[in-house]
Structure formats: structure tokens, C-alpha cells
Amino acid sequence: MTTVIRTPIRRLARYGYVPFLLIGLNGIGIALSSIGAPKFWLLLVLAVAIIASFLVERAIPYRVEWNHDLNDTLRDRIHAFVNEMLILLSVAAIPLLAAIVPAPGIWPISWPFLCQVLIAILIADLGITLVHLASHKIGFLWRFHAVHHSVKRFYGLNGLMKHPLHQTVEMAAGVGPLILIGLPSNVAAALALSVAIQLLLQHSDADYRSGPAKYLLALNEGHRFHHLKFAGIGDVNFGLFTLIWDHLLRTYSYDPARRFGTDDLGMAAKPDYPTAYVDQLVHPFTADGGCEM
Numbered sequence: 001m002t003t004v005i006r007t008p009i010r011r012l013a014r015y016g017y018v019p020f021l022l023i024g025l026n027g028i029g030i031a032l033s034s035i036g037a038p039k040f041w042l043l044l045v046l047a048v049a050i051i052a053s054f055l056v057e058r059a060i061p062y063r064v065e066w067n068h069d070l071n072d073t074l075r076d077r078i079h080a081f082v083n084e085m086l087i088l089l090s091v092a093a094i095p096l097l098a099a100i101v102p103a104p105g106i107w108p109i110s111w112p113f114l115c116q117v118l119i120a121i122l123i124a125d126l127g128i129t130l131v132h133l134a135s136h137k138i139g140f141l142w143r144f145h146a147v148h149h150s151v152k153r154f155y156g157l158n159g160l161m162k163h164p165l166h167q168t169v170e171m172a173a174g175v176g177p178l179i180l181i182g183l184p185s186n187v188a189a190a191l192a193l194s195v196a197i198q199l200l201l202q203h204s205d206a207d208y209r210s211g212p213a214k215y216l217l218a219l220n221e222g223h224r225f226h227h228l229k230f231a232g233i234g235d236v237n238f239g240l241f242t243l244i245w246d247h248l249l250r251t252y253s254y255d256p257a258r259r260f261g262t263d264d265l266g267m268a269a270k271p272d273y274p275t276a277y278v279d280q281l282v283h284p285f286t287a288d289g290g291c292e293m
Contacts, residue, residue: 013059017052017208018219021197025049026190029197033190034113039088042193046084053156053200062207062220063261066153073157075277080160083167084196090171091192094185107182120183120191124174125241131173132238133251135166143284144169149234150273150280152266154224156206159199163284174240198241215254218243224260225253229268 025045032041061067108116135145144166151158160167175188204220214221218239228234236253239246246252267273274283283289 010060013056014207014209017056017060017204017206018201018210018213020052021049021201022217025052026194026197029193030114030117030190033117033186033193036186039091039189042189046193046196049197049200050156053204053206056208057155057205060207062205063154065262066155066205068153070152072152072275075275075280076157076161078277079162080157082164083160083162086164086167087171087192087195090175091185091188094175094179094183094188097179101180104180105182107184109182109184113187116184116187117190117194120178120187121194121241122244123178124191124195125239126245127173127175127177128170128240129238129245129249131170132240133235133249136235136238139290141166141169143289146267146270146273146284146289147280149227149229149267150270150275151227152262154203154205154220154227154260154265156200156204159203160196163281165284195240202240216243217241222252222254225255225258227265228260229264229266231269 025048029042029045032045058067108119111119131141132145135141144163147163147166148158148161151161162170175183175191178188178191198218202218202220202223206220208220210217210219210221213219218237218241222237222243226234226237236251237243237246238249238251243252274280
């Protein structure tokens with residue numbers, strides 16, 4: 001049984017969780033990357049973020065039942081591990097890619113490191129948002145993206161519950177343009193950590209508060225609308241980091257009175273979508289792998 005903590009710690013978690021991850025841990029990651037610290041330290045920061053996510057979801061759960069295993073915890077951990085390794089490999093490959101595709105020297109290397117990271121986040125956010133949107137419109141892409149929309153509960157770890165091919169396409173769209181204009185590897189490392197932290201926040205079961213930031217940042221309050229199970233209704237709030245592009249593309253949606261439960265999640269067109277890890281890898285390649293978007 002999940003225990004909900006009822007102390008002042010709840011208030012601290014409710015209002016402090018987002019700043020702790022967004023500003024605190026990202027800030028540490030940016031500082032470490034700026035001095036060229038070994039990537040091991042960034043993994044430690046990510047570990048702290050994952051532990052914090054686990055604790056806060058139990059201190060202030062949005063839905064207590066979403067803290068319970070639905071025979072999906074091991075699968076989600078495998079998805080998270082595989083996809084996080086893909087992100088790290090993409091960072092490690094940047095020097096090689098830069099050698100193969102010489103950059104035209106556009107990257108503002110002389111700017112403050114924080115500004116460089118923020119620019120990288122905004123550009124990557126646009127690329128990922130556009131691929132995400134396309135994945136809801138193009139049947140072939142939806143086959144792979146559907147893995148992510150098969151979730152039956154909403155908690156931090158399933159932010160990386162994605163088919164690795166779709167994860168690769170999204171990251172290529174986000175990072176590819178940056179590499180072409182000369183993205184430095186240390187900026188890419190800070191960006192990779194930011195992606196992982198953002199996914200924890202965006203899919204969190206924590207009933208945290210972010211104030212007016214929820215209208216600009218792609219946090220869990222807005223992203224729950226994206227996981228509504230009925231075709232068309234969930235085609236909103238595609239951004240990973242921000243909702244800027246959703247406002248511009250007119251795909252933004254939010255209703256502060258709306259509450260969500262388990263029955264609102266998943267895919268109405270395919271309620272029996274495979275749940276095992278290997279089955280989810282194979283299913284998009286099968287004749288039955290397509291379903292209504």
C-alpha cells in the first residue's frame with residue numbers, strides 16, 4: 001500500500017520539486033558540463049533526479065494507484081535504460097559526426113555557456129515537437145510512437161517508455177540541426193541531462209505546482225491532455241521542453257478543472273496493445289501493428 005506523507009514536507013515537495021529539478025539539478029549539470037567534468041558526474045545528477053522523482057511521487061501523488069505496479073515496472077525500466085543509453089550514445093557520437101559533417105561555424109561559442117544550453121534546448125524542442133506532431137499524423141511513424149501511448153498509468157519513469165526507433169528519430173530531429181551548426185559536445189551533454197530530467201517532470205505522478213509556468217513549460221499538468229486515449233483528443237501539447245511551439249501551431253490545450261484517471265489513458269482503438277518489452281519492439285513491424293491515431 002502506498003503511504004501518502006502528510007507533513008510540511010508535502011508543501012515543500014509540492015512547490016519545490018519543479019525548481020529543484022529544473023533549476024537546481026539542471027544548473028548543476030550545466031555547471032559540470034561547462035568545466036568539462038567527466039560524464040559520470042552527470043549520471044550521478046540524473047540518479048538524484050530519479051530518486052527525487054520516486055520520493056515525491058509518493059509524498060504528493062496525483063493518483064495514488066499510479067504508484068502501484070501494473071506488471072509494467074520492469075518493462076518501463078528496460079525502456080528507460082535502453083533509451084537513455086541511446087541519448088548518451090548520441091552525445092558520445094557528436095565529435096565523430098562533427099568530423100564527418102564539418103559545421104559552418106554558426107554556433108555562438110563565445111556566448112555564456114548557459115545561453116548556449118538554452119539555445120540548444122529551444123532548437124531541439126522545435127525539432128522534437130515537429131516529429132512528435134508528425135507521429136500523430138503519419139501512420140508509419142504512429143506505429144512506433146503508439147508504444148508510448150499504450151501506458152496505463154502516468155509516472156516519471158514512463159517518460160522514456162518509447163520504441164527505440166522512434167526515440168532515435170525524435171533525437172535526430174532535435175539534435176541533428178544542432179550538429180550541423182556546430183553544437184559543442186559539452187553543450188550536448190548538458191542538453192542530454194535536461195531531456196532526461198524534463199521527461200521525469202513531464203510524466204510525473206506528483207501533484208506538484210508550477211504556477212503560471214504551466215502555460216509555457218511542458219510539465220505534467222499539460223502533458224496529461226496529450227495522453228487522453230481517444231483519437232484526435234490527445235493530439236495536443238506536443239512539446240518536450242516548452243509549449244511555445246504548441247501555442248504557435250495551435251495545438252495547445254488546457255483545462256484547469258479536468259481530472260485524469262487510469263481509464264483516461266492508453267489507446268481506445270487498441271486497448272489490448274502488447275505490454276511486454278519484446279512484444280512492443282516487434283509489434284510495429286506486424287500486420288496488426290497499425291492502429292487508429
